[in-house]
Amino acid sequence: MSASQDTVYQATCTAPVNIAVVKYWGKRDTSLILPTNSSLSVTLSQDHLRSLTTARCITSSTSTSTSPRDRLWLNGDEEDINEGGRTARCLAEMRSLRQKIEADNSSLPKLSSHPLHIASENNFPTAAGLASSASGLSALIATLARLYDLEAHGVSQSDLSRIARQGSGSACRSMFGGYVAWEQGERADGADSVAVEVAPASHWPDxxxxxxxxxxxxxxxxxxxxxxxxxxxxxxxxxxxxxxxxxxxxxxxxxxxxxxxxxxxxxxxxxxxxxxxxxxxxxxxxxxxxxxxxxxxxxxxxxxxxxxxxxxxxxxxxxxxxxxxxxxxxxxxxxxxxxxxxxxxxxxxxxxxxxxxxxxxxxxxxxxxxxxxxxxxxxxxxxxxxxxxxxxVGDGPRTLDSATDGLLDAEGLPKSLAK
Amino acid sequence: MSASQDTVYQATCTAPVNIAVVKYWGKRDTSLILPTNSSLSVTLSQDHLRSLTTARCITSSTSTSTSPRDRLWLNGDEEDINEGGRTARCLAEMRSLRQKIEADNSSLPKLSSHPLHIASENNFPTAAGLASSASGLSALIATLARLYDLEAHGVSQSDLSRIARQGSGSACRSMFGGYVAWEQGERADGADSVAVEVAPASHWPDxxxxxxxxxxxxxxxxxxxxxxxxxxxxxxxxxxxxxxxxxxxxxxxxxxxxxxxxxxxxxxxxxxxxxxxxxxxxxxxxxxxxxxxxxxxxxxxxxxxxxxxxxxxxxxxxxxxxxxxxxxxxxxxxxxxxxxxxxxxxxxxxxxxxxxxxxxxxxxxxxxxxxxxxxxxxxxxxxxxxxxxxxxVGDGPRTLDSATDGLLDAEGLPKSLAK
Structure with a gap:
């Protein structure tokens, strides 16, 4: 789907909705989103409800824009990425993880230095009354993790859940399938406030x-x-x-x-x-x-x-x-x-x-x-x-083929805009 | 209103509704009605909402019945006084107080030995959704206290509230006007689980x-x-x-x-x-x-x-x-x-x-x-x-004139039955 012969760095993932059975209500740190109690949820199948996200690194060869910058489209509408906001923080955290890997492996492409174009869509209407922030933030983190190839370099799902948590508390639980606990943690920096799998969907699939x-x-x-x-x-x-x-x-x-x-x-x-x-x-x-x-x-x-x-x-x-x-x-x-x-x-x-x-x-x-x-x-x-x-009950984030399922066109703009 | 020249022993009182501002919810003793926490209420004016009760001692001269017994009419309908039930317990407690006084004062009439006819009416419809048991039980106790002349013999309102409590927990609070606390008490026999006046209606009348x-x-x-x-x-x-x-x-x-x-x-x-x-x-x-x-x-x-x-x-x-x-x-x-x-x-x-x-x-x-x-x-x-x-906000139980306001006729039956 690349417009040029250069490599296009992009990834597309979906992430699920989760519904808590032990509720999260109360933050002990509103900035880091650290909860006052642990919670537990069931991840629901992405066959029916999911957020879909494509992220692409905007390199000189994949963009004609003179001043490329991070851009985000939600359900086709461009959203501001406010400096100091939750999305910006998530992007910064993910880049930082990538930078460390690049620093240790000089042969890897310097993806962390490129602006990102990100498009995300939910397949359930707002009118369904389902919180979309959990699946949406989870899809963002899963997609960037795939784009930056973090898993191959030792970054775990729980590590990623720690970042998703900072975007939207309960998003951390959507980083896993099945039955998922968000352990409140005790540390002031939130390093131990992460999601862990209690049991996979396959353990209790019915x-x-x-x-x-x-x-x-x-x-x-x-x-x-x-x-x-x-x-x-x-x-x-x-x-x-x-x-x-x-x-x-x-x-x-x-x-x-x-x-x-x-x-x-x-x-x-x-x-x-x-x-x-x-x-x-x-x-x-x-x-x-x-x-x-x-x-x-x-x-x-x-x-x-x-x-x-x-x-x-x-x-x-x-x-x-x-x-x-x-x-x-x-x-x-x-x-x-x-x-x-x-x-x-x-x-x-x-x-x-x-x-x-x-x-x-x-x-x-x-x-x-x-x-x-x-x-x-x-x-x-x-x-x-x-x-x-x-x-x-369903599984955790899935990786799709950006060529067939991705949301960005050859120009790195949402396909939905072209319609 | 007496049918004979003999003395008719009867009394008529009204008692108010109370609405709690600190709620009573939970009993530590369901038989004695001892609460798990203290509560506090405001007594409402009897000008608008009240239970009215007349009680009469049925003596040989005031009854033609061959087998007089305790009888109770609520809003014109006769109710069974179940043995061991709450009303029977209240009657027994009130008689017991009178008996002690009679034992100490041999010149007093032996009212405690006579059966009682009691008629009671609420001036608010059940449809108003107001609990009638508090004002109803309070009116019963106030009326019997007046009939037995208990106050003149050293029985206090708090003593009476202890008995009203056993009829219907929150009834104890309707024994006072104004602002009333029901102290939960600590004793197993409930002797200290009584209502006390926090302030009379006149303290904060508006x-x-x-x-x-x-x-x-x-x-x-x-x-x-x-x-x-x-x-x-x-x-x-x-x-x-x-x-x-x-x-x-x-x-x-x-x-x-x-x-x-x-x-x-x-x-x-x-x-x-x-x-x-x-x-x-x-x-x-x-x-x-x-x-x-x-x-x-x-x-x-x-x-x-x-x-x-x-x-x-x-x-x-x-x-x-x-x-x-x-x-x-x-x-x-x-x-x-x-x-x-x-x-x-x-x-x-x-x-x-x-x-x-x-x-x-x-x-x-x-x-x-x-x-x-x-x-x-x-x-x-x-x-x-x-x-x-x-x-x-209003005052506590009031005494009325049985001759003009009483609910029993010359035969000791509810006037409403004659209509």
Whole structure:
């Protein structure tokens, strides 16, 4: 795809979304993004949700520009790379790693000296209500690591997660597939605040995720501002940090290693609720759950109760969307119950796993649930849950072929601009 | 009103509703109703909300019944007095106090030996969503204390509150007017778990209360069951009990003594939020606030922010209704803002204080609030807040004239039955 006969240095990677089951809420260092507690997440499949990034070194032979500089396009729109901002910091950290390698290996091309053109796209709409910063920053770091060939020179995924963390805290967890812990660390410089793999996706591959996209009329408190307000004002947060999360990290890690869904579900739901509890304990209080979120919780609670075991585990981030973790064997049942109470149009319920479940659920299957209280919540109108996204646990960042999948054209500009 | 020439022993009292500003949530002894933390409430005026109770000793001369026994009518319907139940326990405790006095004063009539007929009515509909058990049990105890002439024989209001507590925990606080603490106590027998007056209503008389009655489609978790689930499962509750409430009791008592509304409001709102936070931290979680409750919180938060001081303090019990505490000087402003966003019909907004505020608020006054973000919440449809009740801090139980205000007729049966 190079316009000249010279080598084009570029790389293209995708990175996944992750959804925490032990929540990150609170920074002990807002500049370095060092958290007040460890957290743990499940990485979701890039087959369905991903950020895609291409980065290219702009050398004299690959650019006609007279004053090349770092440039960034997000979903086709150019964004400023503010000096001292998070993206600039990530670029500087990655260049610095490359520079050290170049200094030790004089035969390597001096890629760190060239400006970068970076284009990135998410395949999920903002309206899906999924935080795109984690997958986006993770894709940026994965792509630059590939461009600079860092892995071959001894830079680990955890090292990279340390840099991704500085771009967007939870991005560090998207540097791994499967089940990922972000260890809070103790050092002031954040060197030990990194992501580590608890278990790969292949260890427990049948964990599915149903994302129930719930619209909210009112925009919630941005998480960056919200979490620091909680740190400043919630007495309960301190108890959570010191006395609840450490034990929970141990228990849920064990549950993952033992594929113990009951325990995994119990910890996941309790942690989500406690996260929202400390938000409510904030001055002034922060609300992310609305009446639809609450109805989903009550529905899952009743479904689990009637089943005598956990068939679904809900979790909520800084917004009203529910993410339900479900084992493969229970996906049909859970989908039927959810779609019965929150009916969809076919468009809002694509069925990538070909479950065959109808967008309005199956009354028969729900009725067959002995002891299930059908009146636990009212049946909602279509649109209360705007969309259902069905995905599952997945792997970490992937490398693609820039020639076929890359986002930059021969001129080093986004292909999308040419359209 | 006696049917014979013999003395009729009867008494009629009213008792008030109280709304906690430091919440009671959790029992350390469910039988004696001993709480896990102290609480504090404001007693509301009986001019607007009250329970009215008449109790009469059924002597041979006042009854034609061949087998007189304790009987109880609530709002005109006879209720069983279950043996071993809370009402029976309260009757036994009150009789026991009277018996001691009779034993020491042989000239006194042996009232403790007679069965009782008791009729009680609330002047607020169940639909108002106000807990009637506090005022109801308090009225029962106040009426029996008057009937048995206990006060003249050295029984204090705090002694009586100890008995009311065993009928319904928060009833103990309705034995006093004004600002009332329920001290949790330490003794296993509950002797020191009593209500005490922090300040009488006359100390800070201009505190008004606006009760915004919010309907909820779904019946919430009953508080008796809910609080014990929180005790059993919430890690945050223990922190609240040990490290938050004791200091808050001190601070809010001081705020009341100093009539410091800013501090009073801060503690009131924080405690309400923390109470609902520990409900959310319960397994499975307990929700009492709904989207309308949440909107009221956001409206009050914005109103206080724009005003640069606390003009209103919200608090929520085990349901979606908001109670706003407001100083007299701010009542018009707060009503205007509330009614602007939650318009009422005239029927749902009676105006006992003749404020002259329209049921739909005054756009002018709201617009005159510099810096107030009018878009903080959407303007709701009539009915989102079903009714607004306007009242204020008030005194403790009152004694009425049984002849004119009593609920029992000459036969000792509820007058309402004769209608």
């Amino acid at each position: 964990l599915h995720a149903l994302i129930l996209v719930v619209s909210d009329k009112k925009k919630g408190t941005p998480s960056t501002a919200g979490m620091q307000r909680t740190v400043a004002t919630s007495a309960l947060l301190q108890h959570r940090i010191k006395h609840v999360v450490p034990e929970r990290m141990d228990r849920i890690s064990r549950a993952i290693r033992e594929r113990d869904f009951d325990q995994f579900a119990l910890e996941t739901m309790a942690d989500s609720n406690q996260f929202h509890a400390v938000c409510l304990d904030t001055v002034p209080p922060i609300f992310y759950l609305n009446d639809v979120s609450r109805a989903v919780i009550q529905l899952v609670t009743e479904l689990n109760r009637a089943s005598g075991r956990a068939v679904a585990a809900y979790t909520y981030d800084a917004g009203p969307n529910a993410v339900l973790y479900v084992q493969e064997k229970d996906v049909k049942l859970v989908l039927d119950v959810v779609l019965q109470y929150f009916p969809q149009s076919a468009a809002s319920f694509p069925d990538p796993f070909a479950t065959g479940v109808a967008p309005t659920g199956s009354k028969e299957r729900v009725a067959g649930l002995d002891g299930f209280n059908a009146k636990v919540i009212p049946q909602h109108d279509e649109g209360a849950v705007a969309r259902v996204i069905h995905t599952k | 505190l008004h209360a606006l009760i915004l009655v919010v309907s909820d489609k779904k019946k919430g978790t009953p508080s008796t069951a809910g609080m014990q689930r929180t005790v059993a499962t919430s890690a945050l509750l223990q922190h609240r009990i040990k490290h938050v409430v004791p200091e808050r009791m001190d601070r809010i008592s001081r705020a009341i003594r100093e009539r410091d509304f800013d501090q009073f409001a801060l503690e009131t709102m924080a405690d309400s939020n923390q109470f609902h936070a520990v409900c959310l931290d319960t397994v499975p979680p307990i929700f009492y606030l709904n989207d309308v409750s949440r909107a009221v919180i956001q409206l009050v938060t914005e109103l206080n922010r724009a005003s640069g001081r606390a003009v209103a303090a919200y608090t929520y019990d085990a349901g979606p209704n908001a109670v706003l505490y407001v100083q007299e000087k701010d009542v018009k402003l707060v009503l205007d803002v509330v009614l602007q966003y939650f318009p009422q019909s005239a029927a749902s907004f009676p105006d006992p204080f003749a404020t002259g505020v329209a049921p739909t608020g005054s756009k002018e006054r709201v617009a005159g609030l510099d810096g107030f973000n009018a878009k903080v919440i959407p303007q709701h449809d009539e009915g989102a807040v079903a009714r607004v009740i306007h009242t204020k």
